[in-house]
Amino acid sequence: MSEFPVGLRMIQNSDTSIKILIADDSEIVRRWIRHVLSTQTEMAIVGEAASYAQTIQMACDLEPHVVVLDLHMPDETYFPPPQVKSFLNRGSQILAISVWDDEYSRESAESIGAAVFLGTMNLTNTLIPTILQLRQKRAAAA
Numbered sequence: 001m002s003e004f005p006v007g008l009r010m011i012q013n014s015d016t017s018i019k020i021l022i023a024d025d026s027e028i029v030r031r032w033i034r035h036v037l038s039t040q041t042e043m044a045i046v047g048e049a050a051s052y053a054q055t056i057q058m059a060c061d062l063e064p065h066v067v068v069l070d071l072h073m074p075d076e077t078y079f080p081p082p083q084v085k086s087f088l089n090r091g092s093q094i095l096a097i098s099v100w101d102d103e104y105s106r107e108s109a110e111s112i113g114a115a116v117f118l119g120t121m122n123l124t125n126t127l128i129p130t131i132l133q134l135r136q137k138r139a140a141a142a
Helices: 026-035 053-062 080-091 104-113 122-142
Strands: 018-023 043-049 066-070 093-098 115-121
Touching: 018 026, 018 053, 026 043, 026 122, 043 104, 053 066, 053 080, 053 115, 066 122, 080 093, 093 104, 093 122, 104 115, 115 122
Parallel strands: 018 043, 018 066, 066 093, 093 115
Antiparallel strands: none
């Protein structure tokens, strides 16, 4: 059983934290991402979602800075729905992830306006630095 029930909201740190929503249909992947991010005091996991529908609702409600988004969740025939772009209108940056590090996944990430695409096999070394880079880009744009 997940320590962080899907759909639950949790804010770990202050307003200066990078607010992160984790969206992946695999509980194992969500748990692993949560574990990796738990070492970062400047990052706060505000929620977890297991479907695009949950992700869209939670992103609209929670307004995270970063949505770590699995590109291949089953509720949209393994492709993010157009509503995912609504995150961008609220200021969220999409960090798209997929177990398939291929051209189709990269094109899918680009089509929804993702700031970056990462293959899940490389997340151990790339997730935290990428989120910090997104924060810097956001600050520079402000």
